[in-house]
Amino acid sequence: MPERRAAGPGVTGRTGVVALAVSLALPLVGLALLLWQPEIDVAWEDHPAHFWLVLAAAVVGALIAYAMGAAALQRGDARVLLASYAFFVTAAFLGLHALATPGVLLTTPNAGFVLATPVGLVLGAVFAVWSGSDLGGEQDVAIVRRAPLLRAAIVVVVAGWAALSLIRVWPLDEGVVPEQVDGVLAATAGAAVVGFAVAAWRYLRLWREGRAALPLAVASAFVLLAEASVAVAFSRNWHLSWWEWHVLMLAAVLLVALVARSQWHEERFAALYLKDTTEGEREMSILFADLQGFTTFSEAHEPREVTQMLNAYFEVAVPAVAGRYGGDVDRIIGDALMVTFNRRGDQPDHARRAALAGLALQEATATVLAENPGWPTFRVGINSGPVSVSVLGTAGGRTHTVIGDTVNTASRIEGKAPAGGVAVSAATLALLPDAEAEPLGFLELKGKSEPVEVFRLLSVG
Structure with a gap:
């Protein structure tokens, strides 16, 4: 069975697909007509219009690349990451082309x-092409993991190209403008x-697998x-055929931007995720924390005071688990905090990270508690094991989360933890040899034939 994704508005109508195909073919038909009838391929040389048109396409492309890249790194999805680099590198070089407009940065x-x-x-x-290939697993x-290196390589290439162009190193010297070199342009095109x-x-x-709009x-943008x-390759400088490719590049990035904008803001690019991101399994460590005595404290204090207390705690608790040890905060509900380790499969030492966190x-x-006697106290529970990562929900409400017995057990272990303990x-513990x-005793869990032994962690070693 093909993979189905609950990932936003679908595109299934045959009429709509045909209309889209015809729309995508029209620019090529128009170009052919302009080349076949040169008399209608009129010239229009407007430097400010060229600059703003190209710059707009570059900026929109860069914004799309940033949004996709941020989502990809957060979820550890290679497909979305590589797609973001496709738009990033195209936008970066397009920005250089905008600066080539005479009178902007250079006079000629x-x-x-x-x-x-x-x-x-x-x-x-x-x-x-790379983003659309068979990816997954290791x-x-x-x-x-190599995202910073890939990003740096793109920046170096773009900056290097700009520098070589400015100092006019061969073959980017003061020879014939490359748009007039049909062979070079035809080969690159x-x-x-x-x-x-x-x-x-x-x-x-x-798209055929899930019928979601974003793929x-x-x-269509590609x-x-x-x-x-x-x-x-084939247009004539400053003629309609030449302006056409500028408009096509702007249309490509605008199309993706508008469709992405229409998706629910949570997991906006979920329809592009790899199967490992939406239905994969990981060996993970799950940390739960909540405040012992929170209900009693809430009943005795005004909501404003409860909110101030929670914010004071979370201001130091979240950086301790997320920033220093690379945990991913899955959710905060009231006084409860859930943090995952090895969500992207890049933390083989997830148990140690979770324990230290x-x-x-x-x-x-x-x-914080020492400065505010009488406040409730955190207790922490940690469990390690196989977990299923998944995108749950549909348009109007989606979340990327983890589910499974390992998660449920971690939550129950947290209830066994003493106040102020882990x-x-x-x-x-088996993953922490030092x-x-x-021991804190055994925890009876519904559905398990054997009780779960729980320990109070004193040090990681």
Whole structure:
């Protein structure tokens, strides 16, 4: 059975799909007509219009890349990450092309800045094809782990291209403007067309699996970028055929931006996630924490005072578990805090991280408690084991969370923990060979034939 995703508005009507296909084909038909009838390919040279049009496309593309990249790193999804780099590198080189407008940064056309667009399209196509390939498992984790390196490489390439263009190093010297070199442009355009066509086909397959709008929008954007690549190679400078590829690039990024904007803000790019991100399994450690005596405190104090107390605690508790030890705060409900470790599969030492985070949380909140005698006290429970990661919900309310017996047991262990202490399961303790702990007894759990032994963690070692 194909994978189905509850990921937002669907696109299923045959009429709508046909209309979209016709719409995507029209720019190519228009370009062919302009090239076939040169007399209607009129010239219009307007430098300010060119600058703002290209800059708008670059800015929108950069915003899309940023939003996708942030979601990808948060969820550890290689597909969304690589797709973000496809838009990032295209937008970056398009920005250089905007600066090539005479009178903006330079007084005369610059070969490197003019050629920046087709180069950016080729590099963008590489990332687009890569993002649509079969990813998952260790490959997914490795790509996300190398995200800073990939991002830095793109920045270096763009900055290097700009520098070489400004100092006019061969072949970006003061020779013929590259737009007049048909062979160079045709070669780069051909590579970009093939790459974006392959990427579009792969995202169309993803759309067919779930019928969500976003994969179709990305596929359509790649089609538009492929058509823009054709126009780059064959259009005439400052003529309608030349303006067409500028408009196509703006349309491509606007399409993705508008469809992404229409998605529910939580997990906006969920329709693009890899299966490992939405239905994968991880070996994880789960930390639960709540305040013993919270109900009694709430009954005796005004809501404003309760809120101030919770904020004072969470201001030190969240950085202790998330910032220092890389935990992901799954949710905060009232006085309860749930934190996951190894959510993206990149923390093999998840048990140690969770244990240290639990002790750090107690140390940080103890300082707050010392300044406010009479406040309730945190207790922490930790369990390790197999967990299912999943996107739950649909349009109007989605969340990326973890579920399974390991999670439920962690929650029950937290209830066994003494005030101010950290309780861990035997499964977690087994992953901490140098830890010091003392037994707290056994926990009877519904549905389990054997009770769960719980220990109070004293140190990690």
